[in-house]
Amino acid sequence: HDPELHSFFRAYYSNPRRQWYRNADGSVSMVALSCQGVTQGDALSAIIFDLVYTYKVLKPACDRFTDAHFVAIHDDTYFAAPLNKLIEINNFLIESAAAVGLRYVPKKEYVFQLPDPTRPASANLASLRSDIDDVTKFVYDYFRCGGIAVGDPTAVDDYALRAAREYDTHVDHLARSPLQVQFKNVLFSWCGKPTTMLTYMIRA
Numbered sequence: 001h002d003p004e005l006h007s008f009f010r011a012y013y014s015n016p017r018r019q020w021y022r023n024a025d026g027s028v029s030m031v032a033l034s035c036q037g038v039t040q041g042d043a044l045s046a047i048i049f050d051l052v053y054t055y056k057v058l059k060p061a062c063d064r065f066t067d068a069h070f071v072a073i074h075d076d077t078y079f080a081a082p083l084n085k086l087i088e089i090n091n092f093l094i095e096s097a098a099a100v101g102l103r104y105v106p107k108k109e110y111v112f113q114l115p116d117p118t119r120p121a122s123a124n125l126a127s128l129r130s131d132i133d134d135v136t137k138f139v140y141d142y143f144r145c146g147g148i149a150v151g152d153p154t155a156v157d158d159y160a161l162r163a164a165r166e167y168d169t170h171v172d173h174l175a176r177s178p179l180q181v182q183f184k185n186v187l188f189s190w191c192g193k194p195t196t197m198l199t200y201m202i203r204a
Contacts, residue, residue: 004055046074057096065089071145077104078145083123086111087131106133112143114152 018030053075061079062070068081068089081089097103111132113125121127126138142151142159149156171191174184 050074052100053097053102056100057093057102060096061089061093064092073145076145083125083128086125087128090132107135109133110137110139110143112139112151115140 019032020028021031022028053072058070058072058077061068065081065085065088068079068085071078077093079089079093094104111125111128129138139151141155142149144150149159171188174187174191177184179187
């Protein structure tokens with residue numbers, strides 16, 4: 001155990017707190033103590049996860065692979081590196097995460113590379129197919145970094161337009177709903193906020 005991280009945990013969970021849950025039949029059960037890990041919905045769970053993940057996985061990777069670039073938004077992790085380093089970095093991240101009880105899910109991972117007809121076959125990431133889990137997808141148009149589409153401009157534009165049209169459909173349903181006008185206005189004021197629209201784009 002890391003003494004520095006342990007001091008953070010002690011600060012947050014110095015005294016055990018009961019975690020209560022309401023069951024489907026209406027009864028209430030105490031299923032765990034707060035000092036035993038973190039639970040879904042705990043306001044501190046993201047902070048504690050970020051501390052562990054940053055100190056024990058990301059920082060060692062950044063220190064070791066100085067020619068790579070890492071971006072992480074909580075558990076969403078992205079890295080760009082020379083072709084001959086990708087597998088080594090990927091394995092290092094997997095091993096570092098496993099050491100603290102975390103694991104990556106291959107079916108949620110992907111390998112991204114924009115198409116380039118002038119790129120030699122030896123520089124194509126598809127050449128790594130045999131070294132990567134079969135369920136991991138290879139993507140050549142765009143991917144979502146923190147929910148925001150990044151990649152080929154045309155593909156990103158198409159994605160944004162589809163999300164905007166779907167958002168418009170939801171707003172239209174709200175307009176046609178039987179809610180009273182004052183309630184609709186409250187919801188419309190929320191829907192019209194740029195942050196709300198951006199959040200929808202991220203989750204679309």
